[in-house]
Amino acid sequence: MKKIIYTLTIAMAMNLTSCNNVEKKQDVTETETLISDEQQDFLGITNKEYLSAASKRALKWPTDLGNEWFFEYQVFDLKGDLAYEEGVVRRDPSALIKEDGKYYVWYSRSTGPSQGFGGDVVKDKVFPWDRCDIWYATSEDGITWKEEGLAVARGEAGAYDDRSVFTVEIMKHEDTYYLCYQTVKNPYSVRVKNQVGLAWSKSPNGPWTKSEEPILSPADNGIWKGEKQDRFAVEKKGDFDSHKVHDPCIIPYKGKFYLYYKGEQMGEAITFGGRQIRHGVAIADNPKGPYVKSPYNPISNSGHEICVWPYNGGIAALITTDGPEKNTVQWSPDGINFDIKGVVKGAPHAIGLDRTTDNEKEPTEILRWGLTHEYKNSDYQYIRGFKTWRMKKHTAKGVSED
Numbered sequence: 001m002k003k004i005i006y007t008l009t010i011a012m013a014m015n016l017t018s019c020n021n022v023e024k025k026q027d028v029t030e031t032e033t034l035i036s037d038e039q040q041d042f043l044g045i046t047n048k049e050y051l052s053a054a055s056k057r058a059l060k061w062p063t064d065l066g067n068e069w070f071f072e073y074q075v076f077d078l079k080g081d082l083a084y085e086e087g088v089v090r091r092d093p094s095a096l097i098k099e100d101g102k103y104y105v106w107y108s109r110s111t112g113p114s115q116g117f118g119g120d121v122v123k124d125k126v127f128p129w130d131r132c133d134i135w136y137a138t139s140e141d142g143i144t145w146k147e148e149g150l151a152v153a154r155g156e157a158g159a160y161d162d163r164s165v166f167t168v169e170i171m172k173h174e175d176t177y178y179l180c181y182q183t184v185k186n187p188y189s190v191r192v193k194n195q196v197g198l199a200w201s202k203s204p205n206g207p208w209t210k211s212e213e214p215i216l217s218p219a220d221n222g223i224w225k226g227e228k229q230d231r232f233a234v235e236k237k238g239d240f241d242s243h244k245v246h247d248p249c250i251i252p253y254k255g256k257f258y259l260y261y262k263g264e265q266m267g268e269a270i271t272f273g274g275r276q277i278r279h280g281v282a283i284a285d286n287p288k289g290p291y292v293k294s295p296y297n298p299i300s301n302s303g304h305e306i307c308v309w310p311y312n313g314g315i316a317a318l319i320t321t322d323g324p325e326k327n328t329v330q331w332s333p334d335g336i337n338f339d340i341k342g343v344v345k346g347a348p349h350a351i352g353l354d355r356t357t358d359n360e361k362e363p364t365e366i367l368r369w370g371l372t373h374e375y376k377n378s379d380y381q382y383i384r385g386f387k388t389w390r391m392k393k394h395t396a397k398g399v400s401e402d
Helices: 002-032 037-043 053-058
Strands: 072-076 088-091 097-099 102-111 133-139 144-152 164-173 176-184 195-201 234-236 244-253 256-264 277-284 308-311 314-319 328-332 339-343 369-375 381-389
Touching: 102 164, 133 164, 144 176, 164 244, 176 244, 195 244, 244 308
Parallel strands: 088 381
Antiparallel strands: 072 381, 088 102, 097 102, 102 133, 133 144, 164 176, 176 195, 244 256, 256 277, 308 314, 314 328, 328 339, 369 381
């Protein structure tokens, strides 16, 4: 009986091997017609008939792969009032605009250490971006900065923005300046849901008029599990932005206004790409709204702080920090459907883009310099400068680049 079983096993194995050989041969025949000699040479494929999974993926890459979306970077200290100051938090710089010969930047500002959620969440400061107001500074050269003072303050007790206003972005449209930013209402608990506010002015120096109601809120279709302040305990996670809407940025695009933002989900998971962070967009006919979330949301499967700019009739985006497509530069022809155009080693955090540059010169021209923030420690952050350059080839030390 054992002999019969053994014989049958061999026969089945031979049959399976034969089938696999047929499938392999068919696969080879199919792929041979798809691989040119130029592709084989460029990708360094040893044998067209034996393709690894990596080689098969590489063959699906665009045939016009170049380095125009690739860059390297470095950061540097600023001078004047934006240099590091003990006891003061300055972080999340907005984009840079230039008015009357001066650069302007807005940012989150707070003072004192953070206690986390272990303290009194009603009275204590939870995070460095908690209990913030929005301040602004000016510079003639982008290096030495003068802090001009308060731009937008927290609201009165009971308002949707009474706890903190932070992570601001600037947009100038026609003759009006717009600041969009995150808001939190007291108390700052683990499960608190933040919103997005808006302020506008006829001058970059203010005064600023704030929206009475938020212009964007988290989706309301997640369900918490139990009453304990636990952001990971859920009965239903809901949309990608069911917990938080962060890092707002408004871009005038195709006659409308595209509000890009980062979403955090109730019960956020850690996946093979890290934190489950994604981006979305809401669209309005008027800068003040109402903003309607796109039915295509989320429009990214990765990312952290929003960094977007118009380019070549579409919208480009730098995707960093979280998710399976982190550290990529992407582009969309319609502001919604993004494809990877370049993969970078890393990028500055919380980029404040130079909106004064010619962003059509090349894909990453707008990234050539700007502002970022850096953690001095867990309590205090400060604003620094950054610069990037397009890397065209790798040259070893001592070798002429000519």
